[in-house]
Amino acid sequence: MLEHGGKLRQAAQRYGSKDWLDLSTGLNPNGYPAPALPADAWHRLPEHDPQLLQAAQRYYKAPRMLAVAGTQAAIQALPRLRAPSRVAVASPSYAEHLHHWSQHGHATSAVPYSELGAAVADADVLVVCNPNNPTGACVPRAQLLEWAAALAARGGWLVVDEAFADTDGAHSVADATQAPGLVVLRSVGKFFGLAGVRLGFVAAQEAILAPLADLLGPWAVSGPAQQVARAALEDSAWQQAAQARLQADGARLRALLARHGLASHGTALFQWWPEAQAEALHDHMAQRGIWVRLFPQAARGIRLGLPPDEAAWQRLELAFNEWTNR
Secondary structure (H helix, E strand, O other): OOOOOOOHHHHHHHHOOOOOEEOOOOOOOOOOOOOOOOHHHHOOOOOOOHHHHHHHHHHHOOOOEEEEOOHHHHHHHHHHHOOOOEEEEEEOOOHHHHHHHOOOOOEEEEEEHHHHHHHHOOOOEEEEEOOOOOOOOOOOHHHHHHHHHHHHOOOOEEEEEOOOOOOOOOOOOHHHOOOOOEEEEEEOOOOOOOHHHOOEEEEOOHHHHHHHHHHHOOOOOOHHHHHHHHHHHHOHHHHHHHHHHHHHHHHHHHHHHHHOOOOOEEOOOEEEEEOOOHHHHHHHHHHOOEEOEEEOEOEOEEEEEOOOOHHHHHHHHHHHHHHHOO
């Protein structure tokens, strides 16, 4: 398996049991409070809830969507829906995309964000995280739509992973997925902080969603996950309050890093910066019970999520003070 954030058990095995502050995932640390569920949610086979899809389509402004067991399920399945193709994957980005397109007979290439435009001419499929994880890089909406049209003209796809787009949807193309070959992935795990329910959505034309649904099979998303996600997607008051808090906390994290001479990039949910002493800083934080995300190779650097409360902010500040003054 590829390396991901989280894995506090692994941290404890290496550094000992601590009161861990997990900043490694980039999730909303004050996620949506899941409502109590009726007993039959746990005992019935999970039918697809049309009201969940309606709520998702309103929230994401997408004309048609399919609920999946986390966008990871779609990332693994989409490469199986095409004959062997030339696939360009934006790099560095969420590593699961390149990993799964590299299987099933596809010819893949990792393409820097600055070279994506040139790659469109020679690709059948282009995969872009927008905003990017971990660097926060963004491709303008107009550019994405131009690439989607060029790829679709020859039967190609543009796959846009918008898992971190909730806090700044200016470049989202979910509303344009009535166009052929444009596939958008959205997640309730990041902004809503509901990673544990394993639920996401794919927006695309029915020509893509129908075979994807067939491939994923019946009961792909649990009943409890559907009910919790529907409540979150329909709760506009919570969404507005969360947006305000995340924007403020994101600015606070950027300012904290800047005080220590770190020019970071990211979203309201996380910050990343290239770090020459990435392993040493990761170890420094872990020794203090703060688990951050280390990128030792591609996108070499450190990614930090948001602290959940004031005590955690102070703890992070102290750790950076000790790092700077070591």
